[in-house]
Amino acid sequence: MWREADAAPGRTPYNGLVVVEVGTDLDGEQTGKLLADLGATVIKVEPPGGSPTRACGPWLGDVEGSETSLAFATYNTSKQSVVLDLPAGLPRLEELVADADVLLCGLQPAALARLGLSYGELVARHPRLVVLSVTPFGLTGPWADYLSSDLVALAAGGPLASCGYDDHTIPPIRPGGNQGFQTSASHAHNGLLLALLQRRRTGRGQIVDVSMHDALAVTGELANPYWFYPRVLLERQTCRHAQPEPTQPALFQCADGNYIYFALVLADQKPWQQLVAWLDSAGVALDLTDPAYGSLPHRQENFAHIQDLIEVFCLLHDADWMYHEGQARGLPIGIVSAPEDLLADAHLRARGYFVGVDLGEAGTVEYPSTPFRFGAFPVPPMRRPPRLGEHTAARLQEP
């Protein structure tokens, strides 16, 4: 548990914060990782067979095993692992919790009842404890025990309806990387911080009830406001904003086969002039230099023609050049990076973004670091994910 001596200038505020993580899905695991990478002591309680994430590929060196899951390695850096068989180990779980600041738990109401765990009773016994519950639908409501997954959550919460292709015979397409779980984890992190600040004021912990469904339902950006105000629904469009009606494409393929994202906002005069100057410098502006294009209605009338010229221009140049040259000219162009491209990115290198984590026999693997950056204190070095039960002996005394 947090002690006075743990807080010091130049040191992360999570230093000394003890978190017990149990029964978590990927969102709870990501929440624990955020805290652990930022300096908290996160004790992950796993069943004897290990977290289900350990059974999920891809695999380090393509070798399947409980210590080689790259899914586990993604969401469990900097943690400790303790094996505890529940419900038999419930008293020992409570011993861990008694010395902790936070219980981070992913169990839904029915599973909690089966286990005989009551958060109300737990915080009554440990008044300074913050219970951080991270579940698919929250602890209350008619869907509280509905089952979910990343895909199902993105569907239920709304973001999926905005994602996919112009061709609506193709279903909505789930964006990659478990972003439903990521959204839930971000809300959990903020919820915990508010509860920790409140504990400073009152001396008391509380139950923080995070729902992945609620988190996604408020993360649709324009979809809800378009319903709140003009009461219209949005149509999904290929790799660009869902809108009330079809809009011009924003993804352009370049000479090397890679893509850039460029959404020309016709109403803005400056990017228009920057674009025409750029095309003109390459001798491909054609009629776009005609003063008639100075008027917005004329540009709007000829938008398809303008897009055709951008399309041709892109096909003549590599995506990398389009990205950097366009940005140098002040245009908000983004290259569509593949993950492997990022590892060599000059900007990220200069900022020291990727960090080596020693995974043992496999050697050092490059990880994205925690994106939190504070001038007053460094974030601690990222540590490798724990082996199953690696900290059982240290954390749990024999009965």
Add this chain to the structure above:
Amino acid sequence: MPADTPLPDTPYPDTPYPDTPYPDPARRPRPRTGPLAGIRVADFCWMGVGAVATRLLADFGADVIKIENRARLDMPRRLPIYKGDPRSYGDEDPNPDPNKGGLFNNYNRNKLGITLNMRDPRGRELADALIAASSVVSENFALGVMERWGLTYERLQELCPGVIYARMSGFGHSGPYARYRSYGPVVQAVSGLSFISGLPGREPSGWGLSYMDNQAAYYNSAALLMAILHREQTGEGTEIDMAAVEIGISMLGPDLLDASANSRPTRRPDFPTGNRLQYPHAAPHGVYPCAGDDRWVAIAVFDDDEWDRMCKAVGQPEWADEERFASQAARFAAQDELDALLGAWTRERTPHEVMRLLQAAGVRASAVQNAEDLNEHDPQLAERGVFFEMDHPVIGTARFEGQAVLFSGFTPDLWRSAPLLGEDNEHVLTTVLGLSRDEVADLAAEGVI
């Protein structure tokens, strides 16, 4: 003393609330409640990321003073999301009513609003004074804007010892691309989130929203709260440098480690995999057509038990006996056949009918819900009060996206819809900065506020 007792010298200024005249007294600021009550934020944020980041602070009690420029209206004030007037957001009104924008209302409720002309030296003096009277400063301008006004971290520390200076940008405040321009879709493209989303063998489908505006906002809220916690523990302030592109990359997931640890490129013919998973070998796992216009249902089956339950629930227990579907591995290999069979069944039903039927049987499924489903029909969101309503002087009654976390110890303090342009000029300048009403009137007449 336990580490988390409030420090006696917590540097929050007193917040006075006299009776500044407001045409509608219900809009007059009042003392706030919640864990952040007493914290004053000089908020230079605009657009989406910054506004959503400081919205969380405002919802939980902080006095967030949003500083705006009359000459360059915040984009959400201009975007044409209006009651009774459906337009795409590229289709702006050339002379918009700055107080009519729905997106601005959603992003800036519970904040105070003032206007400053930073081209006028008196405007910059007022900004300095406001910073001196606050303990947190936030901004998400293009690089160099705050510096042009002299507002470096060093200067802020002089004005306000122990200040927290939150800087939110696309690429961060160092490195060769620090000046690159970005907004949500550009961040999603550059960070790899777009590339890993789509069907194999064609262009990425990416994102149909500025997901990274929301996620970067959530991370910036957390950074602000961490910095506040750190200052309460130690008395030390900090500068914060959060880059949306780095936040995006940190959320790519196992695909990135597969590339970095296994040197497996994601530029390959079978990647990405659309709605199917690479790992674990779930099947069926997809989005299936339903009755109705462009209606769909998501179904995910991860193991034998779930498969057996699904077969019974859809009235096809014999599927479970078929050799080609005998194991999770077999089903994963036979996804095309499986999807065709399941799709023929879902096509006859509405998405919510399928959802209810499968969830009742213990199978992971959900309608692909649109905003109408969420707002008008979703019993879970209704029960948990995720959306709420407040009145607005120009817009009338409006709905809002609430905070998605329920606390047993406190609730959000929802006191007012978004400020009208400059609505709190007199209140803030008289109560926080000690100007007289006449001085405020002169500043307004001279275009300083």
